[in-house]
Amino acid sequence: PHVTRREDYRAPDWTVPEIALDFDLDPVATRVRATLLVERSGAHDRPLVLNGDGLAAESVKVDGAEAEGWRMDGPDLVIPLAGDAHEIETVVTIAPERNTQLQGLYASSGMLCTQCEAEGFRRITFFPDRPDVLSKYKVRMAADKARFPVLLANGDPIAQGDAGDGRHWAEWHDPFPKPSYLFALVAGDLVANRGVFTTMRGRKVDLGIWVRAGDLPKTDHALHALKLSMAWDETVYGREYDLDVFNIVAVDDFNFGAMENKGLNVFNSRYILADPDTATDYDYDAIAAVVAHEYFHNWSGNRVTCRDWFQLSLKEGFTVFRDQSFSGDQGSKAVKRIEDVRGLRASQFPEDAGPLAHSVRPDEYIEISNFYTATIYNKGAEVIRMMSTILGREKFRAATDLYFDRFDGTAATCEDFVRCMEEAGGVDLTQFRRWYSQAGTPRVSANLAQEGGRARLRLAQTVPPTPGQPAKEPMVLPLRLKLFGGITGRPMCDEQLVLLKDAAHEMLFENLSEPPVLSINRGFSAPVIVETNRTAKDLAFLSAHDDDPFARYEAMQQLMLDTLVAAVTSGKGEHAAVIEAVRNTLLDSALDKAFVAEAVLLPSDSFIGDQMGMVDPDAIFAAREALRADLGTALESEWRAAYDGAQANRFEYSPAAKGARRLKTVALGYIAASGADDAAALAFGQFEAADNMTDRQGALTTLVNGNSDKREAALAAFYQRYQGNALVLDKWFQTQALSSRDDAAQAVEALAAHKDFTLANPNRARALIGAFSVNQRAFHDPSGRGYRFVADQLIALDRLNPQTAAKLVPPLGRWKRFDPARAARMRAELERIIATPGLSKDMFEQASKSLD
């Protein structure tokens, strides 16, 4: 397959200042007429090349006459042109109903919608489908009025009318030049939850959240989140919305979370629809975050877009950073930071440590959609966060103002962004740029040694080799640190921001009146792995006394990890220190319940595995279960008190009520782990009495992981209640796929044959296969049945939807971390995937790189 390289970037030969699209919409056969105004860029005699994917040109005209000499070059249309400016018209017919890839124009639950990022526009019409070709779009569409009463596209509605024969039409114009990946249209039988937002300069914007009629009551939360986001971007970044309308449409079949098309965001319905009965607190938070993310793209992505796809993190890393800050501002910043770091460690750190590791600005790809990764998004966000830490709040704002002003209406690069940071921040980021080019998670060792009344801190950093990058240079690591007195618990210095730039660095602390304890990487100021010489006593002390909530959480996690890793290695656990630290946290009434719930959760099986040279899934599971059981038993009365104290009365979506629910379910899990006789009854009681999905799913999870006779009853009742609700049925599949029981692999195989299981819907495929493949013990069943099952499913899914299939390959690529027998079985499945006739390039890239 063809490899695209960053160093081969060349500005476009032809630009397209304007395009008019005319759609005759029909699920079986949609005719698309495209009229492009093209202009030669620079002095050259190269022909116009219009990308296509699976298109056949029915007509090609140049300046109104049948074109001569055009040809197909593979999927692309090549037209020789004599002059410097021409009008090109092409006509193609496409079949939305047969589009199972969900890229381009496709049908979903009776509606027609588009997804063009990254290269889907070329499945709709011939066009230079690259992000640095910006055009003004005029769209006309006609469709059957009864089936598709609502016709939406980017920009502002211009006109609409009756077309006769039961059809109608609408015209939309978008005044802002945009790349083709931001094009969108939707046709369907939809209703809108409407709102109005008045911008900071007093302009009124009509908002609409479009869904099927029955889903309308579930759209208030998304609409509210949209208004909050619009206001937040004005206050925090000075960015105002620019069109008269902003529409969001929810669709059931979607490869990703959502899409930021100009003025017409298209969302996976799981990130729009919410009511207390069907959505968890996690869902509510995710909806607000994704609504914010897509809205923020209007500036970081749409007004300033990417020059090429290697710059993807320019818009994605920055926008994730923006949505994370927004979410932190809506509730507890500390808890949000903990959740984000937990996510980074669960998805990005393993990616950086495996065969698919790549830099934030990659150098090459086979299929760009494989690069919508945790590295581009989440590590990219950490890179922006570090620059904001180095610059400080005011200079960072000056730098983003400069960036938006300078590059408004253009396609920019990561380098452009960093230069704005340097200019407005008055800093030199030459070495910092390595964050864009070097893959791998840096490791920092921090050793504090007391020498009488002084203490010496020795810092050192290394960056591990990654595929194609055997040797690394030192990075710039902004480390927020502080010392506490180990006896009094008092701070011994102000917090310092240390920029570690060299491979090794020493710091001296003088006049210390008591033994110091080191608090480092506070707030997770750098996305690194820190190893320290802190003892269990130091960590327990910090978990109770550190004044940075993240560092406090981190100390507890480290204590738990050290305990678990020691237990896995030695076969027996010494749990007293963890039990005492958890008890102190549970009894600290000054702490917010959401924080307590996070702090007392044990690291996941996978995260424990990530600390070990060779992962032993069964030993890890056993060690973790033993610690859970001991925590449950030793602190049973504290868990019961926490459980009772966290009983929220009636459902309310507020930080305090969410925290209470979270702690309640964590406590329930520990009560069950204690083996208490009444645990299943307690869980079933919560399941039945719940007035919200958080409590209901929390109780279901506890029951599903256990062996009581209430298990099947709860699963059956849940299924019965939510049979017609696809998003909730996803939870039913997912909870079982994540089960910690011995029979999880068997159960998942059976669920794949369930009448409600389908690979055609990405959410359903991810709920079963995606969830199962992160269930460490079940997926890595020594028999290899987990690997075989996932490979079978991925091969089948690839025929329908290569993008979604390819995203599920990485767990099979972690074979190097497992024993030779498991590794051989995992490799064998990867080889079987690669040998499959007709494999997509998406899957080929992921599976073949995973074998290296």
Ligand code: HT7
């Ligand atoms: N920018 C959007 C990316 C996206 C996407 C990428 C590949 C295939 C399908 C897709 N749907 C949306 C989402 C975002 O980051 O906001």
Ligand code: ZN
């Ligand atoms: Zn995005």
